[in-house]
Amino acid sequence: MKKLHLLFLGVAMLALTGADCFLTSAQVLATFDLPNPFTIDASNNMEELDVDLTTIEEYKDNKDKLKGLTDLAILGTFTNTSGPAGTVEVYISADENASFANAAAVVAGATKLWGPASIGPSTGPNNVVTLGWDESAALFNSAGKQILIDEAKGDGHFKIWMVGTPGGTYNIRVDDGFIVLVLDAGV
Amino acid sequence: MRRSLVLTLLALAVGVSAARAQTDIGIGAFGGMSIPIANDLSTQGTMFGVRVPVRLAPWMVIEAFYANSALGDAEEDFGGPTTFTRDGGEVSAFGATALIPFGGSEFGSGLRFFPFVGLGSYSLTRDGADDIDDMGVNMGLGLGFFVMPKLALDLRGEFAAIITDDTSQKFGNVTLGATWFIF
Numbered sequence: 122m123k124k125l126h127l128l129f130l131g132v133a134m135l136a137l138t139g140a141d142c143f144l145t146s147a148q149v150l151a152t153f154d155l156p157n158p159f160t161i162d163a164s165n166n167m168e169e170l171d172v173d174l175t176t177i178e179e180y181k182d183n184k185d186k187l188k189g190l191t192d193l194a195i196l197g198t199f200t201n202t203s204g205p206a207g208t209v210e211v212y213i214s215a216d217e218n219a220s221f222a223n224a225a226a227v228v229a230g231a232t233k234l235w236g237p238a239s240i241g242p243s244t245g246p247n248n249v250v251t252l253g254w255d256e257s258a259a260l261f262n263s264a265g266k267q268i269l270i271d272e273a274k275g276d277g278h279f280k281i282w283m284v285g286t287p288g289g290t291y292n293i294r295v296d297d298g299f300i301v302l303v304l305d306a307g308v
Numbered sequence: 309m310r311r312s313l314v315l316t317l318l319a320l321a322v323g324v325s326a327a328r329a330q331t332d333i334g335i336g337a338f339g340g341m342s343i344p345i346a347n348d349l350s351t352q353g354t355m356f357g358v359r360v361p362v363r364l365a366p367w368m369v370i371e372a373f374y375a376n377s378a379l380g381d382a383e384e385d386f387g388g389p390t391t392f393t394r395d396g397g398e399v400s401a402f403g404a405t406a407l408i409p410f411g412g413s414e415f416g417s418g419l420r421f422f423p424f425v426g427l428g429s430y431s432l433t434r435d436g437a438d439d440i441d442d443m444g445v446n447m448g449l450g451l452g453f454f455v456m457p458k459l460a461l462d463l464r465g466e467f468a469a470i471i472t473d474d475t476s477q478k479f480g481n482v483t484l485g486a487t488w489f490i491f
Binding site for chain 2: 144146147148149150152154188189191192194196198251253254255256257258259260297299301303305306307308
């Protein structure tokens with residue numbers, strides 16, 4: 122009977138030893154700090170942001186073992202400093218050299234990544250919005266998210282645009298903005 | 309397909325037990341804590357579940373299980389003035405575990421030590437994220453004893469991993485359980 126015990130345990134240990142590819146992995150939190158503050162201004166109704174994930178220590182440490190992203194969020198405090206109620210959306214391009222003249226060109230030429238997040242009029246009580254982490258994670262668009270995942274697994278350098286409601290004339294200031302990524306990586 | 313495999317294994321265990329002349333079948337409940345391993349997105353939470361052990365031989369018990377864990381939320385301020393909270397998620401699983409008891413002079417008495425290994429269908433849900441439904445494995449060590457001829461208590465330390473393609477989400481579980489052997 123002891124032989125059967127040992128055989129069973131041996132098979133279990135062998136199975137786990139051979140499974141190290143998935144067992145030796147971790148979900149690692151990494152954040153990219155957006156400029157603080159920045160403003161989506163009425164002149165072109167957008168703000169262009171260059172994102173280089175290689176500036177994040179956690180990303181650099183895990184890049185060669187990166188399998189994917191477990192979770193994503195864009196966090197920050199959005200303040201409508203002038204203008205009516207509106208929304209904020211984020212667009213992405215894998216080409217870090219991409220450039221657009223205005224919000225309409227971004228919407229036409231880039232891929233939606235996140236949003237819309239609603240914000241009240243500058244004169245109202247809801248002119249300052251801080252989205253929750255859960256709420257933000259739910260706002261990702263699958264096509265844009267896939268580009269972000271591919272970029273994270275690639276060179277980690279891409280461009281995003283924060284865009285206000287098309288046709289709007291307002292300024293939205295973003296304070297303490299972050300892109301939050303949870304890396305699915307080997308260890 | 310993965311759920312079908314687990315159900316097939318469970319059916320096989322029940323079928324084998326039914327073919328035996330003398331089989332011990334019980335029903336039990338357990339509770340304890342679940343601790344995410346190498347996972348920044350969840351913190352320690354609670355877990356509970358039920359088990360149906362079937363003793364196929366003196367050295368082998370097959371146990372069907374259902375377990376549910378409510379993981380603790382992650383909180384981060386990212387160096388800013390606002391603290392953000394991410395839902396830790398909830399894990400539910402069903403499957404089968406094979407236990408190999410050591411010790412105890414005969415079934416129903418004595419202290420038993422048992423390593424175990426199992427397979428299950430796991431579901432991880434988290435607010436604002438797609439559900440993860442994948443196969444998982446569990447293994448660990450338990451210590452059990454009978455407080456009455458048909459009532460056993462056990463303490464288990466378990467490692468569980470939900471296999472998500474090339475990676476996994478892993479948990480350490482510590483549970484206390486009670487099982488009543490019906491037959």
